[in-house]
Amino acid sequence: xxxxxxxxxxxxxxxxxxxxxxxxxxxxxxxxxxxxxxxxxxxxxxxxxxxxxxxxxxxxxxxxxxxxxxxxxxxxxxxxxxxxxxxxxxxxxxxxxxxxxxxxxxxxxxxxxxxxxxxxxxxxxxxxxxxxxxxxxxxxxxxxxxxxxxxxxxxxxxxxxxxxxxxxxxxxxxxxxxxxxxxxxxxxxxxxxxxxxxxxxxxxxxxxxxxxxxxxxxxxxx
Amino acid sequence: xxxxxxxxxxxxxxxxxxxxxxxxxxxxxxxxxxxxxxxxxxxxxxxxxxxxxxxxxxxxxxxxxxxxxxxxxxxxxxxxxxxxxxxxxxxxxxxxxxxxxxxxxxxxxxxxxxxxxxxxxxxxxxxxxxxxxxxxxxxxxxxxxxxxxxxxxxxxxxxxxxxxxxxxxxxxxxxxxxxxxxxxxxxxxxxxxxxxxxxxxxxxxxxxxxxxxxxxxxxxxx
DNA sequence: TAAATATTTTAGATTTGTCTAAAATTATTT
DNA sequence: AAATAATTTTAGACAAATCTAAAATATTTA
Numbered sequence: 001x002x003x004x005x006x007x008x009x010x011x012x013x014x015x016x017x018x019x020x021x022x023x024x025x026x027x028x029x030x031x032x033x034x035x036x037x038x039x040x041x042x043x044x045x046x047x048x049x050x051x052x053x054x055x056x057x058x059x060x061x062x063x064x065x066x067x068x069x070x071x072x073x074x075x076x077x078x079x080x081x082x083x084x085x086x087x088x089x090x091x092x093x094x095x096x097x098x099x100x101x102x103x104x105x106x107x108x109x110x111x112x113x114x115x116x117x118x119x120x121x122x123x124x125x126x127x128x129x130x131x132x133x134x135x136x137x138x139x140x141x142x143x144x145x146x147x148x149x150x151x152x153x154x155x156x157x158x159x160x161x162x163x164x165x166x167x168x169x170x171x172x173x174x175x176x177x178x179x180x181x182x183x184x185x186x187x188x189x190x191x192x193x194x195x196x197x198x199x200x201x202x203x204x205x206x207x208x209x210x211x212x213x214x215x216x217x218x219x220x221x222x
Numbered sequence: 223x224x225x226x227x228x229x230x231x232x233x234x235x236x237x238x239x240x241x242x243x244x245x246x247x248x249x250x251x252x253x254x255x256x257x258x259x260x261x262x263x264x265x266x267x268x269x270x271x272x273x274x275x276x277x278x279x280x281x282x283x284x285x286x287x288x289x290x291x292x293x294x295x296x297x298x299x300x301x302x303x304x305x306x307x308x309x310x311x312x313x314x315x316x317x318x319x320x321x322x323x324x325x326x327x328x329x330x331x332x333x334x335x336x337x338x339x340x341x342x343x344x345x346x347x348x349x350x351x352x353x354x355x356x357x358x359x360x361x362x363x364x365x366x367x368x369x370x371x372x373x374x375x376x377x378x379x380x381x382x383x384x385x386x387x388x389x390x391x392x393x394x395x396x397x398x399x400x401x402x403x404x405x406x407x408x409x410x411x412x413x414x415x416x417x418x419x420x421x422x423x424x425x426x427x428x429x430x431x432x433x434x435x436x437x438x439x440x441x442x443x444x
Numbered sequence: 445t446a447a448a449t450a451t452t453t454t455a456g457a458t459t460t461g462t463c464t465a466a467a468a469t470t471a472t473t474t
Numbered sequence: 475a476a477a478t479a480a481t482t483t484t485a486g487a488c489a490a491a492t493c494t495a496a497a498a499t500a501t502t503t504a
Contacts, residue, residue: 008461028482041462043483048460060469060482091338104330110323116313230491250452263492265453270490282452282499 005052007107010076011035012045013054014106016065017073022158022183022221025062074138079106079114081127081134086117088128098128131220143219149196149210151186157218158183164215172212177203183221227274229329232298233257234267235276236328238287239295244380244405244443247284296360301328301336303349303356308339310350320350353442370438371418373408379440380405386437394434399425405443 050057054069083105087098132140188197194210250264272279276291305327309320354362410419416432
């Protein structure tokens, strides 16, 4: 009795899942940008996905995946990441070339196929980009944390914890508008004093000291 | 510069390829039956495929794949059979369960992917059903011939040659409407006199003698 | 070869996913 | 809180692939 979704519907579900995870609050324009389509088309699809019980949606008041929708999204993410693993580990592709192929393969339906593939690959926990692979039940391992000083340049990441429990640190973080969950990228690393330039979504880039960077841990994002 | 075909177009090309191979002369109704659609839809698609130079087509006077169309068809067959091989050999599926999955996988586009898959599988020459797999250049090994007396019951096959060059045999074959290319299945084998009951497409089943069966060689079909 | 039958094609409608342009609603400024 | 700006939704149209019913053509039969 598995519900059936078109490739287009699956792409919407996946896009909303990823944007929601990154942003919390997602709008039609963001979804449209992600899928190279227009806000009007997104609205049309929102209505359909609401009817299919995949979305909570009240018009003009936003939308979010239902628990069923989240389950479907995890299934697609699982397929995507397992195929990426297969392409890199078995077919010897570079991890930079596999995304587009996995976008196609993830819509091949059979759950039995993907479960057998999972076994064949040895039930890997992370895909070649370091993203966790959901298991048969949709559970996935938490992303390993990385110190901000070790984050590769331009890698999108999310602040996940701080290494020091001090009021002084908290004050500084507050001033720089950094908090748990803040998304950032490292833009430059300066050898002289090990300071780094970071960029937070919607803000101008700015530089933080080595001491501060060492106190921050992040999770890499897709 | 690879031309781009929709999944639907690819399915038409593949269906026409298979029917043409089996039948020589193919009509819209046959294609419609193969694809679970209607003759009118087939006509629409024929026009489109003619425009794309995949088909030779004059309305009311039949159609056949162009050499370009044949090349495309072979590419699809190659994908289909390599995926079937993968599913059976690597993922441990039974060869009776893989057809539907391969139908989906064959439309995943990248040629590079399929060539790497081919290498990964060790460049197999036959799929799990015994059908030959076209290589990178579309070449495939000819199907081994089987004597009709050795053909398993219900296996679809095509008469490929006769073992005796006699007028008497020819007369009999003509009368029974059997020729090179005729598609048939063995329906029953009678132990008493080793006669067998065969069924030719569009005809009622009938019985042929052991002597006649021994004179006929067939190629197994998909 | 003319009539009957079968096949193929056209005409017009339907569904899915998309678009543009305009209208409705919500959010932000001042 | 009005005015302005941004976002979201509707209305109406379009392309792809399909359908049904009717018309055109080809084939078979008598």
